[in-house]
Amino acid sequence: MRVAHYLNQFFGGLGGEDAADTPIEARHGFIGPGIGLQQALGARGEVVLTIVGGDTYVAEHEADAALAIADCLREAQVDVLVAGPAFNAGRYGLACALACLTAQRELALPSVTAMHPDNPAVEAHKRGLYVLPTAATAADMRRALAALAEFAVKLASSSSIGRAEVEGYLPRGFRRNEHVDRTAAERLIDMLHAKLAGQPYASEIPNQAFESVPPAPPLADARQSLLALVSEAGVVPRGNPDRIRFTAATNWASYGLDVVQPGSVEVVHGGYDASFANEDPNRVLPIDALRDLVATGEIGSLLDRYYVTVGNGTPVETCAAFGAAIAAELKQAGVGGVVLPST
Amino acid sequence: MALLTAMTPVAQRVGASRIVTGGRIPHPASDPTRPPDAERAFRRNLLRVALRALQTPVTEPTVFAVNA
Numbered sequence A: 001m002r003v004a005h006y007l008n009q010f011f012g013g014l015g016g017e018d019a020a021d022t023p024i025e026a027r028h029g030f031i032g033p034g035i036g037l038q039q040a041l042g043a044r045g046e047v048v049l050t051i052v053g054g055d056t057y058v059a060e061h062e063a064d065a066a067l068a069i070a071d072c073l074r075e076a077q078v079d080v081l082v083a084g085p086a087f088n089a090g091r092y093g094l095a096c097a098l099a100c101l102t103a104q105r106e107l108a109l110p111s112v113t114a115m116h117p118d119n120p121a122v123e124a125h126k127r128g129l130y131v132l133p134t135a136a137t138a139a140d141m142r143r144a145l146a147a148l149a150e151f152a153v154k155l156a157s158s159s160s161i162g163r164a165e166v167e168g169y170l171p172r173g174f175r176r177n178e179h180v181d182r183t184a185a186e187r188l189i190d191m192l193h194a195k196l197a198g199q200p201y202a203s204e205i206p207n208q209a210f211e212s213v214p215p216a217p218p219l220a221d222a223r224q225s226l227l228a229l230v231s232e233a234g235v236v237p238r239g240n241p242d243r244i245r246f247t248a249a250t251n252w253a254s255y256g257l258d259v260v261q262p263g264s265v266e267v268v269h270g271g272y273d274a275s276f277a278n279e280d281p282n283r284v285l286p287i288d289a290l291r292d293l294v295a296t297g298e299i300g301s302l303l304d305r306y307y308v309t310v311g312n313g314t315p316v317e318t319c320a321a322f323g324a325a326i327a328a329e330l331k332q333a334g335v336g337g338v339v340l341p342s343t
Numbered sequence B: 001m002a003l004l005t006a007m008t009p010v011a012q013r014v015g016a017s018r019i020v021t022g023g024r025i026p027h028p029a030s031d032p033t034r035p036p037d038a039e040r041a042f043r044r045n046l047l048r049v050a051l052r053a054l055q056t057p058v059t060e061p062t063v064f065a066v067n068a
Helices: A033-044 A057-059 A060-075 A090-107 A120-128 A138-157 A184-196 A277-278 A287-295 A316-332 B008-014 B036-054
Strands: A002-008 A025-028 A045-053 A079-083 A109-114 A131-133 A225-229 A235-237 A254-255 A265-267 A301-308 A338-340 B002-004 B017-019 B064-065
Touching: A002 A033, A002 A060, A002 A090, A025 A060, A033 A045, A033 A138, A045 A090, A057 A060, A057 A090, A060 A090, A079 A090, A079 A138, A090 A109, A090 A120, A109 A138, A120 A131, A131 A138, A138 B008, A184 A235, A225 A287, A225 A316, A235 A254, A265 A277, A265 A287, A287 A301, A287 B036, A301 A316, A338 B036, B002 B036, B008 B064, B017 B036, B036 B064
Parallel strands: A002 A045, A002 A079, A079 A109, A109 A131, A225 A301, A225 A338, A338 B002, B002 B017, B017 B064
Antiparallel strands: A025 A045, A235 A265, A254 A301
16 A cells, blocks of 8 residues: 655654745655654555645645645555644644645545644534544654554555544544434433433434533613614515525625615525514514614614624524624624524 | 524523513514504513613523513
């Protein structure tokens, strides 16, 4: 088995940040951590090529780097690419991901990389790659190289790769059907027995954990405050000028409150019965009632714009990013509190 | 931030701090079974509960319910 190894400028022995602009270089054989990789492979394979790339160069010249990496791999005629381990180094992790994705896409070459689960490259690319988890620092190098060697052998021998929990790579988010001997009912009762007896059991579907956000301190006095309306109900000017999608929204927008009249807005959220809102948008965007409370002095003032997206099937991470961006604008405007009607 | 929603179990589970119920899923801020003036009054009252929620210190997901 002929193995190619991708390293960054530091592990490739070219230097530290000062060498981060180095374009892609190819070396015969193994260097640096490649020594450990070769040892772990033993007689099962030979590290015939090491590709070294400066982390900054790769980050700033992705297309060129990918071309150069593909050329090196093509010339060397290898069976598998091993990239890293990158541990917690963000640019290095992304470069390893690029190398692996390039190998797969351009040469149909199996590849594997390794890094800490928090490396930004994992979130960005885990669906397309086999990523073995490592500790955060190079103290884990020896173990990581051994794991990479084992996985590379498996990949090159084209035995099929099983589930993430079994094979040791980070779950990629794919769901595959499997045949098991015991029915779901039987497995479920066993889990329930174990749970009731206080014994360990393993959920077949992991419970999604939500980031815990500490509650904001209370508003001192609504009568002195500027409040704003934020909505996920997808009420937008007729024609949906910002093209907010009816599900899995990719953007949010802000419109003047005066835009919202029956007939001049539409509901683009695909997940609730829009007939009530179409008849009277105040049922999901209670602008009239908020203005009433400003008139009575119960609210200091109301921001003259509202913020909107579609919450239907929009991933939590996306919404969190929207929320942060909207909050920044609200803070800028001096808004003290938000009312967020949610369908 | 006061979240107006009918889906309180979901809101609590994801950790929204101040949750105001009183509407229903397609109209979280209102009650269209009432005649128009009464419906608008209901909206005002629901928002008054939201104002109370905004001004109340909380340490965990807390539901503020509108009494009909």
